[in-house]
Amino acid sequence: xxxxxxxxxxxxxxxxxxxxxxxxxxxxxxxxxxxxxxxxxxxxxxxxxxxxxxxxxxxxxxxxxxxxxxxxxxxxxxxxxxxxxxxxxxxxxxxxxxxxxxxxxxxxxxxxxxxxxxxxxxxxxxxxxxxxxxxxxxxxxxxxxxxxxxxxxxxxxxxxxxxxxxxxxxxxxxxxxxxxxxxxxxxxxxxxxxxxxxxxxxxxxxxxxxxxxxxxxxxxxxxxxxxxxxxxxxxx
Numbered sequence: 001x002x003x004x005x006x007x008x009x010x011x012x013x014x015x016x017x018x019x020x021x022x023x024x025x026x027x028x029x030x031x032x033x034x035x036x037x038x039x040x041x042x043x044x045x046x047x048x049x050x051x052x053x054x055x056x057x058x059x060x061x062x063x064x065x066x067x068x069x070x071x072x073x074x075x076x077x078x079x080x081x082x083x084x085x086x087x088x089x090x091x092x093x094x095x096x097x098x099x100x101x102x103x104x105x106x107x108x109x110x111x112x113x114x115x116x117x118x119x120x121x122x123x124x125x126x127x128x129x130x131x132x133x134x135x136x137x138x139x140x141x142x143x144x145x146x147x148x149x150x151x152x153x154x155x156x157x158x159x160x161x162x163x164x165x166x167x168x169x170x171x172x173x174x175x176x177x178x179x180x181x182x183x184x185x186x187x188x189x190x191x192x193x194x195x196x197x198x199x200x201x202x203x204x205x206x207x208x209x210x211x212x213x214x215x216x217x218x219x220x221x222x223x224x225x226x227x228x229x230x231x232x233x234x235x236x
């Protein structure tokens with residue numbers, strides 16, 4: 001085997017070592033780690049099969065962690081929490097924390113188009129990593145790696161907020177206070193049909209709250225307004 005001792009090669013080796021430390025797993029077969037970090041655009045040997053396996057590993061490990069963390073929660077609530085923790089945006093954030101974008105192997109086209117920052121590619125790589133750990137060290141090693149990487153998210157997960165959008169959280173807060181639901185009104189629509197920006201006002205008269213949200217759709221603008229209104233309502 002030819003070892004790359006250039007500055008770039010040494011930096012890559014250091015990054016792989018740091019990644020294994022973050023996972024809490026030292027690979028016996030480093031080719032598995034390389035494959036997990038290889039996008040299909042790079043070559044015929046890529047990470048899609050490992051991603052398929054890792055998806056199930058992550059779902060199982062997170063399901064078990066939530067089952068024991070919240071012994072009183074019903075199945076539906078546990079499913080909602082798991083879906084939030086293993087969603088594409090959540091996995092992409094973990095990938096950023098692991099600095100996967102710096103060491104992914106991508107084809108030239110994906111590199112030029114910003115594939116190293118694309119959430120779908122990053123989230124798939126995270127799942128492929130856990131699939132690779134399972135093949136290299138077994139399910140227990142993979143489960144331990146999942147719990148290690150997800151430790152902060154699992155510590156912070158809150159059944160009252162996690163996985164709920166801003167409008168739902170605001171509505172539930174007002175219902176607990178026995179207050180009327182907020183009123184949403186479209187204040188303005190700007191731009192051409194294919195790239196419009198919506199402004200929506202969220203008003204809670206009883207709390208003297210009035211917020212304006214913006215977004216590329218009415219729904220997104222309402223969520224933005226609700227997020228601001230929730231912050232004000234719960235602070236008062």
